[in-house]
Amino acid sequence: MVHFLILAGGKGERANSKKFPHPKQYQEVKKISPIRYLLKLLNQIDEIKTITTVISKEDILLYKENSQNIKKLRKRVIGGKTRQESSLKGIKNINKEYGNKKNQKIIIHDAARPFISKKIIKDCIKNIKKNQAVCPILKVDDTIKKLSKDNKIADEDRDKIIALQTPQGFNLKDLVSLHKNTKKNYTDDISLALESDMKVRFIPGSKKNFKITSSNDLDIFGDIANGEKVSLVGTGFDIHKFTKGNKITLGGVIFKSKYGLLANSDGDVLFHAITDSIFGAFKSGDIGLHFPPSNKSFKNKNSLHFLNKSVDILKENSGSIINLDLNLICDYPKIRPIRKKILKNISNSMNLDINKISLKASSTEDQGFINSSNGIAAQAIISIEVPRNEK
Secondary structure, eight states: OEEEEEEEOOOOGGGOOSSOOSOTTTOOBTTBOHHHHHHHHHTTOTTEEEEEEEEOGGGHHHHHHHSTTOTTBOOOEEOOSSHHHHHHHHHHHHHHHHTTSSSOEEEEEETTOTTOOHHHHHHHHHHHTTSSEEEEEEEOOSOOEEEOTTSOEEEOOGGGOEEEOSOEEEEHHHHHHHHHTOOSOOSSSHHHHHHTTOOEEEEEOOTTSOOOOSHHHHHHHHHHHHHSEEEEEEEEEEEEEEESOSEEEETTEEEEOSOEEOOSSOOOHHHHHHHHHHHHHTTOOOHHHHSOTTOGGGTTOOTHHHHHHHHHHHHHTTOEEEEEEEEEEOSSSOSGGGHHHHHHHHHHHHTOOGGGEEEEEEOOTTOSSSSTTTEEEEEEEEEEEEEOOOO
16 A cells, blocks of 8 residues: 655745745645645545645644645644654654555655656656665756855766655655664655665656745746646536516526526526536536435525535636636526626626626527526536646
């Protein structure tokens, strides 16, 4: 079994600024934080069975906000004063639950490296089966010089210099023993293995797997995450019959009417169509799956409740709505006089720029089921962008 340990307890003071006030791993940049980006990636990798995160107790609320709906996530661990202390606390926590089981592997990674690829993680898992420890490395391309105490510059052979990255993989029992038997303080776990002459397998790292250190690095993170987008499209359709009544609800706005709408809820065809379009974009079923008509608790329910559920899914996936195109199909009521009011309420309800919403109305010319005496239908097509997790 493979356990993934994320070290996220650092303060990241070198990255702090007025623009980026939170610790770098939690700092939201263009609608996603480094740790959220990383957790979503790890949750998709079948070989990883559990994810454990070591955090600072000062960051509990930030961590909760950034770790929602990660199914493989175990209970958080509060870290120590140094990286090594935090690493050991996380290792002990995993070992306490799984240490008595055979063939337990652990992979340790810095939360400040969000762009680790699935390939490197899988290479790490593959190689730990045959080696005592695994570490990705990068050869240095730049010309390297060494600055002495008296500011003199000496040449260094860059062919003999490598950069160590995370994730670093170990057998769980071996890593527990390494920490127990050292008195030195290291900045990563592979150094413990090298100190003990353990057999370490070095695998190719990636320049993209850089460590966020400064505020400039956070800007780079935002640019990459924002540039790596996947476009999703969802459609929704809803229809309701007219019935006896004196009001209807469209886009969350209640209007006087010579009819009511026959529905389990308030019959808001616009909100229902929008809700289904978001569910569809994220392959999350439909409104009937989430809110079964047979459930009496949804009787006469305000449809904003349904819409909010779909918007929560949008937020959980760090999605951004690019365009929402709506079409009302009805002969009654006339939409032009109430169009602006509906648009404004949809914008406010979804916290969405009104310029991203289009609302059109089509008459059936009193033909077919959807006519001036029978009912109203609505169509929604939504375009959404989400960050692309590294393949």
